Amino acid sequence: MKKHIKKIVMILLTMFIFTSCSSGVKASNVANDENTADATNVSKKATRDTIVVALPKEPPTLDPHNEQSTVARTVEKVVYDRLVERTNGEIKPMLAKSWEILDDLTIRFHLRDDVYFHNGEKMTAEDVRYTIERAESMPASAYFFSSFDGKGTKVVDEYTIDIKLHNAFAPALNYLASSRGNIVCKKAVEEMGADAYGRAPIGTGPLKFSKWVSGDRIELVQNEAYWGNQTAYKKLVFRTIIDASSRAVELETGGIDISLDISPEDMGRLSENPDTRIVEGPGYAMNYFMINSLNFDTLADVKVREALAMALNTKQIVDAVFKGTARASDSVYPNTVDGYTQIGPMEYNPEKAKKMLVEAGWDFDTVLDIASASDEKALMDICEIAQNMWAEIGVKSKITSYETATLMDQQIAGKTLLSIAPDNPATGDPDHAVMSWYQAGLGLQDSQPIWDLIKEGRATYDKTARAAVYAKLQKLLWDSHGTIPVADLNVLYGTRSDIENMDVDPGKIPNLAYITISQQ
Structure with a gap:
C-alpha cells in the first residue's frame, strides 16, 4: 500500500507544478522569418478582424492530454x-x-x-x-x-x-x-505523432491552428466550417509577454487587446485609463504553503504545523500582496468550488504559537528552508512576509527560489521541505480541489479516514450527500494542518475598452470565442 501511495504522490507532485504553472520562453521578435512580422505590429491597427491576447508564458504543447498549464488550456479552449x-x-x-x-x-x-x-x-x-x-x-x-x-x-x-x-x-x-x-x-494523432500534433493541433473548435513562432506568438484563424456560432473576428493571436509591467504597457498602447494576467499593482492605472478596463471575478485558484511528504520529519508534529499556521496573519498578507483581488482562505479550497464548507479563518495568535512550539520541543536553532518559484512575484512576496512573521515567534527560515522546472525536480526528489504553492482546480470539482492537499502529503496518505472520504466523495453521485462527504473531508484536512492556506484568488484580466463579452471563467481558462468588439 505504501509503495502504491508513494507512486501516486510522485505523479501528483509532477502534475501539481504544471497544473498552476508552465515553462516559458522569453518573448522575442523573429525578424529573420520571411513569413513573420514583428510581434509588436500584430495588433488591431492592421484590422479589427484580429484580436491580440498576451500570455504570461508560452505553452509547452497544445496536446490536451500531455500538458497541465493554464496558458496551454486557454489556447486549446477555442481549438478543441x-x-x-x-x-x-x-x-x-x-x-x-x-x-x-x-x-x-x-x-x-x-x-x-x-x-x-x-x-x-x-x-x-x-x-x-x-x-x-x-x-x-x-x-x-x-x-x-x-x-x-x-x-x-x-x-x-x-x-x-x-x-x-x-x-x-x-x-x-x-x-x-x-x-x-x-x-x-x-487519424491526425496517429499520422502526425504526439509531439507534432502538440505543435500543430487539429480539433473541431471555432478557431483553427495557423502558426507557432517559438518564444513569440501562436496564431489561430476562424474555422469557417464550424458547426456552431462563428467568432466575431477572423484571427486570434497569442503573444508571449512574460513581464507583467510590459503586458500592462502593451495594453495601454494598443499593442494587445487582452492581458490574461494583470498584476494588482497595475490595476489602478488601467482602471482610470478610458482606453482600458479591468475584468474581475471570483476564481477557483488559491495559494498555500505545502509540506513535502518525502521530507517530512522536521514538521512531523501537528502542534508545530499548527503553530506555524497560527503565527501567520493571512489577512494582512493577502491585503499587502493582492491589494483587494483576493481574500484570506478559510477552508482547504475556495468557496467557489462545489461542496465548500467554511472552517476558518485560522486564529492569528503569535504568543500562543510560540508556546505550542516550546511544548512540542521545537529546536529554535532549526532553519526552515522555504522554496518558491522565482518567476512568481506574488509567491515570493508571500514567502518574505511569512518569513518575518515566523521570525516573531523565533522560527528561523531562509527562502530558496528556483525556476519552475527546477523547483519541480527538487520536490520530486524530496529536497524541499516547505514550499509556497499555487493551485487552480479549474474543473470546479471538489475531487480536483482536494487532489493538491493529499498530493502535498505530509504523511496524510497513511490516514485511512482521509482516504476513505476521498474515495467516498468520488463515488457519491447525489449532490447533497456528496457535499456532506466533502464537509467532513475539509474539516479533517484543515485540522491536520498538512498545508497552510493563505489566499483565495480572484480572476483578473485587462482588456481594451472596446472588448466585450470577456468570459470570466473561475478556472482562469476563458472561452475567447465569446468576445465581441464594440463600435466606438
Missing part, C-alpha cells in the same frame, strides 16, 4: 470542443446533443452528426472512444481519467457511444467538460 461544457456550474451539451446514465458505470452520449475536424475529417464516436482511451493512458491526464475505462468504452454506432467507468465516479461529467476532455482527431 468537448462532449459537454460547464457553464455557471451547470453541465450543458456541446459535441454531445444529449446523454443518459444507463447505470453507475455507463454513460451513453448521443453525438452531433455535423461536426468536422480542421483537417476535414468528420468527427465520429470512434474519435471520442480514442480520446477517452488516450486520456486514460497519458501521464498528464491519467489522474482525471483513472476511473474511465477506455478499453471498455463501446462505439454503439457512428454517433452514439457508451463511455464506461471502472467504478462509480461522480466527477465524470466535470472532467469531460474540462480541457482534458478535449476531443482529438484519431
